[in-house]
Amino acid sequence: MTDLRNLLNQLAAKEAQLNNIQFLAPCVGGGRVKTRVAGIVYTFQTQPKKFECWGIFQPINDKIG
Numbered sequence: 001m002t003d004l005r006n007l008l009n010q011l012a013a014k015e016a017q018l019n020n021i022q023f024l025a026p027c028v029g030g031g032r033v034k035t036r037v038a039g040i041v042y043t044f045q046t047q048p049k050k051f052e053c054w055g056i057f058q059p060i061n062d063k064i065g
Contacts, residue, residue, distance in 0.1 A: 014038040022058045033057055 014037050025033040031049040035042055035057075044057065045064050 011038055011040070015040075018042065019059050019061070022056050024054065024056055026054050027051055027057075 018037055021035075021037075023033075023035045025035060027033045027046050029052060031046040031051055033044050033046055033055075035044075042059075042062075044059055046055075046057065047060070047064060
C-alpha cells in the first residue's frame with residue numbers, strides 16, 4: 001500500500017513547480033485555459049480576459065495563467 005503522506009508530498013512538489021511551467025492550450029470564449037499536472041486539471045483565467053486563440057501560457061498564480 002502506498003503511503004498517503006508520500007503521495008501528498010509528491011503532489012505538493014509538482015504543484016509548487018506549476019508557476020515555472022509553460023503550456024500550449026486553446027483559449028475560447030470566456031478567457032479560460034486548462035492544463036493537467038499530476039493528473040489534476042487546473043483552470044486559469046487569461047490576461048487579457050477577452051483573449052481567444054491558441055497560446056503559450058505561464059501561470060502567474062493559482063488562478064491567472
